[in-house]
Amino acid sequence: MIRFLKYFTVTFYMTFLLGCFSNYQSAYVNSGAGLRIRSAPKLSSEKMGTVPFKGEVKILEKDQKLTHIDGFENYWYKIKSEEGEGWVFGGYLSFKHPDFLPPGSNSYTGLVYNHPIQSIKLIRMHIINESLFLNLYQSDSKHIFAFLERKNKISENLTEWRVLHAITMDTLQKDEELLNRVSTECFTPGLDGKEVILAILKIQMRKTGVTIGNHYEMVLDKLKIRKAWTLSEDKLFLQPVVKTKGIECTIFDPGNQFKAISE
Numbered sequence: 001m002i003r004f005l006k007y008f009t010v011t012f013y014m015t016f017l018l019g020c021f022s023n024y025q026s027a028y029v030n031s032g033a034g035l036r037i038r039s040a041p042k043l044s045s046e047k048m049g050t051v052p053f054k055g056e057v058k059i060l061e062k063d064q065k066l067t068h069i070d071g072f073e074n075y076w077y078k079i080k081s082e083e084g085e086g087w088v089f090g091g092y093l094s095f096k097h098p099d100f101l102p103p104g105s106n107s108y109t110g111l112v113y114n115h116p117i118q119s120i121k122l123i124r125m126h127i128i129n130e131s132l133f134l135n136l137y138q139s140d141s142k143h144i145f146a147f148l149e150r151k152n153k154i155s156e157n158l159t160e161w162r163v164l165h166a167i168t169m170d171t172l173q174k175d176e177e178l179l180n181r182v183s184t185e186c187f188t189p190g191l192d193g194k195e196v197i198l199a200i201l202k203i204q205m206r207k208t209g210v211t212i213g214n215h216y217e218m219v220l221d222k223l224k225i226r227k228a229w230t231l232s233e234d235k236l237f238l239q240p241v242v243k244t245k246g247i248e249c250t251i252f253d254p255g256n257q258f259k260a261i262s263e
Helices: 003-020
Strands: 024-029 035-038 047-051 056-062 067-069 071-075 076-081 084-087 121-127 132-140 143-155 157-169 184-187 196-212 215-231 238-240 248-252 257-259
Touching: 047 084, 076 121, 184 196, 215 248
Parallel strands: none
Antiparallel strands: 024 056, 035 047, 035 084, 056 076, 067 071, 076 084, 121 132, 132 143, 143 157, 184 248, 196 215, 215 238, 248 257
8 A cells, every 4th residue: 555655646646747847848959950958047167968950848947138249139038948957048939940931041930020120230121012022121231131031010100020930040151242123133934934032142233334325234154053942832931043044134233234144
């Protein structure tokens, strides 16, 4: 009887602990390089381990101070995982499994806000339609984000923005630029070509020395697109273009118009 009571007590205690632990909110690592666990909510603290990409963690606690790291403004979370217990930065966590997020999503995906995000600055706005926008934001010299956003006017004085898809742009290499759809139009190859709405590209042009009116005659020497995205059919996310070679572009320059195919 005593042995039974001991067994019952241990079993009940373990079930209680597991039940309590299962009540913690799950989150998933949304960084291809994994996410480091630290002993305290700061980058200078000791490294305790690394949770791999798509690894699940249980949220135990949230630090109350917003922190700015790698262009993201987020909180530190105390977590428990198979790799250990400690603190991780929330900018690389997602509360949805990465397999159920649009490709390349960062932690701004799904955000709904009514006031400008203080940690990032709008540097370019593209209007897709009256309620859908592709906006580029810069956090610092190294971090640029692309937001596919839906605008919803709640009232005369209140507008809600919903981030359908947010991605982190690669650092631009020498002579590269972000596609400006005002001066450059690009389409994927073929009769059913889709418009490229976002791209990292390199355009090399030179002056011939001849003037046309008030402008120099220009020659396009090279067009290379490193990364590109089109709008998904349902207009809910940015679809990566698998093969950028062969993308056809028209470049508008004062007094000139050039057609080119990406190398």
